[in-house]
Amino acid sequence: MRLGIQIGYSGQGFADAVDEVVECEEAGAELVVVPEAYSFDAVSQLGFLAARTRRMGLASGVMQLYTRTPTLTAMTAAGIDYVSGGRFALGLGASGPQVIEGFHGVRYDAPIARTREVVEICRRVWRRETLVFEGDHYRVPLPGEFGKPLKLINRPVRPRIPVLLAAMGPRNVALAAEIAEGWQALFFDPRAAGRVFGDALADGLARRDPSxxxxxxxxxxxxxxxxxxxxxxxxxxxxxxxxxxGMGARGRNFSNDLIKRYGYAREASLIQELFLSGRKAEAAAAVPDDLVAATSLVGRPDEVRRRIDELAAAGVTTLLVSPLAATRAERVKDVAALRALIT
Structure with a gap:
């Protein structure tokens, strides 16, 4: 199992977070993942990490599908892969309408179909094909007298940069299993994974290109x-x-839908109602204790070892940990100890 570090929506304190990532790399962490919500962009932070780290992989966790053209997404991924010496993986996600429409002013539509087309365009750009693409949602070049098919000027470090798709719903999970090198889950409960994700994964894997x-x-x-x-x-x-x-509206909250599929329908509805009415402390108190435990990795070494085995049995191949210890020294020490437990 691979060990990665997921940094927060760092903002202030980012330089300190990177200093810690560098120490975690020495302690055995193999990957660092940078999120992108309605915070600072992930790209600038990944460039900084590329300069500060030496061996560990870098990934966006995740770049938002709607906020860049497919070609710019491909160019950006190739650029980070170049400055990092071939260490980048492109994490992509559709986010949700609250962020895409509310913060970016872009219509949130057809996330599954758009994801498929964006990934295909990226891969053509990385192969330095002269780009001609006619999809249901993206057309390159646009028709008319001025558009001209072009190809990327630079030669990418790799003609195929790994793609990781963030997904929670069955159709998105199936798509990740079909077309991506990786699937990034969220609030993953290994006890329920087979029941909740099994059919979607099997469906996607049945259509997966062996390459x-x-x-x-x-x-x-x-x-x-x-x-x-x-x-x-x-x-x-x-x-x-x-x-x-709060990360979505009533009737359109993907995390809430996931937890309902886990079997917490009543609790999920109550948490949403409390949170949206401004009763955030009560909403947190309503989160089931066993869900908190199932979606975290906290305990004595023997307990953590058992949890790692549960996660591996559920199909997990990469852990993205956010260390909780009070001091940097303790957090780095915990990462080194976790590396030993995984090995």
Whole structure:
């Protein structure tokens, strides 16, 4: 199992976070993932990380599908791969209408079909094909007298940059299993994974091109080698409440839908109602304890080892940990110890 670090929506303190990532690289971390919500962009931060790290892979976790043209997405990925010496993986996701329409002013439509077309355009650009693409949602070049088919001027470090698709719904998960090198899950409960994702993964894998290799399944988890106290898990509980309650509207919240499929329909509805009515502390308190535990990696070494085995049995191949210990030294020490547990 591969060990990665997922940094937060860093903003202030980003330089300190990178200093810690560098130490985690020395401690055995193999990958760092940078998110992109309605925060600073992921690209500038990935460029900074490319200069500061030496061996570890870099990934966006995730760049938003609607906010860049497909060709710019391909150019950007090739640029990060170039400055990092071939260490980049393009994490893509559709985000949701709250962010795409509310912050970017772009219509959120046809996420599955658009994802498929964006990935195909990126791969053509990386192969330096003269780009001609006629899809249902993207057409390159545009018709008319001025558009001319072009190809990327530079030669990418690699003609195929790995693509990781963030997905929660069955159709998105099936698409990731079909066309991407990796699938990035969120709030992954290994106890329910087979029931909730099994059919979608099987459907996508049945259509998968063997040249893509095995599907990398990456799962972000808050992590600590310590007793799983309420205080230690409070930030994760609050994050679950935020995503289930506030990262989307009533009737259009993908995280909330996922937790309902796990079997928490009543709880998911209650958390959303409390959060959207401004009762955020009550929403966090309503998050089930077993869901908090199942979607984190906190405990004594023997307990964490058992959880790693559960995750591996559920198909997880990459852990993206967010260390929770109080000090940098403790967090780096925990990462080194986790590396030893995984090996």
């Amino acid at each position: 893509l290799g095995p599907l990398d399944v990456s799962v972000p988890v808050p992590f600590a080698l310590a007793e799983a106290t309420p205080a230690l898990l409070s930030a994760h509980r609050a994050s679950l409440a935020l995503y289930l309650g």
